[in-house]
Amino acid sequence: MRGGRGSSQLYDVPAEGYEELYGREQEEKYVEIFRRIGVKNGWRVLDVGCGILLLLRFLRKIGFRGLYVGMDIDEERLRYGKKYIDPMSDIVVADAHKPPFRPKTFHISTIITVIHLLRLDALREIADKTEAIMVTTLLKKRMDLGEALEEILGMLGKTLRLQSEGSDEIYLTMLETGSLKCRMEGLG
Numbered sequence: 001m002r003g004g005r006g007s008s009q010l011y012d013v014p015a016e017g018y019e020e021l022y023g024r025e026q027e028e029k030y031v032e033i034f035r036r037i038g039v040k041n042g043w044r045v046l047d048v049g050c051g052i053l054l055l056l057r058f059l060r061k062i063g064f065r066g067l068y069v070g071m072d073i074d075e076e077r078l079r080y081g082k083k084y085i086d087p088m089s090d091i092v093v094a095d096a097h098k099p100p101f102r103p104k105t106f107h108i109s110t111i112i113t114v115i116h117l118l119r120l121d122a123l124r125e126i127a128d129k130t131e132a133i134m135v136t137t138l139l140k141k142r143m144d145l146g147e148a149l150e151e152i153l154g155m156l157g158k159t160l161r162l163q164s165e166g167s168d169e170i171y172l173t174m175l176e177t178g179s180l181k182c183r184m185e186g187l188g
Helices: 013-037 054-061 075-084 122-128 140-156
Strands: 046-048 066-071 089-093 108-111 130-138 157-162 169-175
Touching: 013 054, 013 075, 013 130, 013 157, 013 169, 046 054, 046 130, 054 066, 054 075, 066 075, 075 089, 108 122, 122 130, 130 140, 140 157, 140 169
Parallel strands: 046 066, 046 108, 066 089, 108 130
Antiparallel strands: 130 169, 157 169
C-alpha cells in the first residue's frame, strides 16, 4: 500500500487466488479478534487494506449489520471484492497513509495482514480516524517490525498483544481518545 505500486508488487497471488490460499488463515484471525472485542450493529468498521473483502464477509456471517468501509490502494482487488458490497458497506480506493475520512469516523479500524506494506507512521493517521479500537496484525515472518510497532501502538493507547503459536501477532489497541465501552479481555 505504498503510494501507487501495482498489485503485482504488493501481493504474491492474484485476487482470484487469494481466498483459496489465505482465506482460512484470515478467518482464524477474525474469529480470535472478534471473540475478544465483540462487535455491535451500530458500530462503524474501517478495514484498511481490505483486499477482496474477506472481513466484510466474515462480519456479515456472524450477524454484524453495522457500517463497513473497506479501503485499499489496489483497484484490482477492490473490483474483485465489489460483488460483496451491500447497502451497509462501501469501498474506497485510498492510501492508508492519507485516509480520506474525518477524525473519529469509525469505532473500529482493522489493519490485518497489511502493516508490513506500510510506513508505521500510517498508524497515527488511521488512529485519528478511529474512535475506540484499532486492530493490527503482524505477519510472523515480519517480526522484525514488532518492537517499533509496539512502541507506536503504545503511544496511541493501551495495547494487548495476543500470541498464538505459529501464527501472526494480533494487537488490540484501546485508543486513548476512545469513549466507547468495549468488551475486551485484558483491556479497559
